[in-house]
Amino acid sequence: MKHAVLNPASGPLIGEIQVPGDKSITHRAIILGSLATGTTVITNFLAGEDCMRTADAFRQLGVQIEQNDTSLKIHSNGPDAFKEPVAPLNLGNSGTTARLMLGVLAGLPLFTTVYGDTSLTSRPMDRVVRPLKKMGARIDGCASGSLLPMAIRGGGLKGMQYTLPVQSAQVKSAVLLGGLLADGLTEVIEKTPTRNHTEKMLRAFGTDISETDGRIRLTNQTALKGTDVHVPGDISSAAFFMAAAAIVPGSQLTLVNVGLNETRTGVIDVLKQMGASITVSNQQVMAGESFGDVTVTQQNLQGIIIEGDIIPKLIDELPIIALAATQAEGQTVIRDAGELRLKETDRIEAITDGLIRLGARVTQTEDGMIIRGTSRLTGGKASAYNDHRIAMMLAVASLRASHDVVIDDTSSIDISYPGFFRDLRKLTSNW
Ligand SMILES: O=C(O)C1=C[C@@H](OP(=O)(O)O)[C@@H](O)[C@H](O)C1
């Protein structure tokens, strides 16, 4: 338990900051580096707990993964050299590890068992189990095979065409990774774009994968080649400081080397639409992934409606966007975000509860919330619900509160942003 008492308010956030590497891209680099033959060096990788679960899972399959402060070095002889793990794989708190690994494990001719923590054990896995079973996978688990723990007898998959019934990059990626190890053609059809790091990274590792009008196609290609990957900063982590700079008077903050993949930049679009001044500079592209420097200058914000196709582009940023909305004039309505109820915790409940406890006016709806601004945050005691994004949102709220913000436990922050408090302290004068 890491109880935190955050003193209220701060001066403006001024200066420059570099957030850690992208979580989604780090997971995929570890997965493809392990499936590839040869050496893969991943720089600026995220050493967060979730990504380390993915690395440990491949270590248990016999892949050599060395970690130092600046890089992860993977030596692999490809999937044919994997060994059957002698113990269950612990996937911790990580939905991405669970869903993507189920795709991989279903495609390997090995028997494996997987489990996770209390939160992961309650998150739906049938969304990946169903399509993988259609490809021929033999998977069983709790609750009629829809929850962890699960057992997978892999191998013998056949490619198929699959239309995504949920807007989920994890489901898309599980089917594509299964397809990579399956016989024949796999085609995934997505009506609303979700994050496309798997597709971009597969291409970077030499896979022939095509994408037209939301139809993504690939055939069995186990001969991936080890490739060096440089991971851009995580826009989902940067979002906490973007929003902080947007709501603390007098702030001007630059976030350097932030990933700007077109399927992830919804938070920038929304903050701009609310009235924040945001500029992007030094934009570059590496292995198909765009990144650059993002400067946010505080301006008065207005409430807006956030709904529809933009939701998957900012799904993980909704906790901090909701906080920003408490500091905007008028009403902000968030709709079509029912997926938030299926994350590390029910985030609609957790955001609403946390913000109300700190003095904001928020009403939850089935698939979102209504936030009435401008609220003077009073501070108070709130629970992070063991969820990293809720804990960081509550910590940023202290910058606009009139009294202390007390958070029950902030240890979950290590999932995606080790060093968050060091960075927050660097930018503010309140601790
Ligand atoms: O593919 C990924 O790396 C992720 C996809 C999203 O989940 P869904 O696929 O469930 O939307 C996101 O919320 C999660 O943090 C990371």
Ligand SMILES: C=C(OP(=O)(O)O)C(=O)O
């Ligand atoms: C939902 C998240 O991650 P995961 O699904 O991988 O647990 C997140 O990081 O906000």
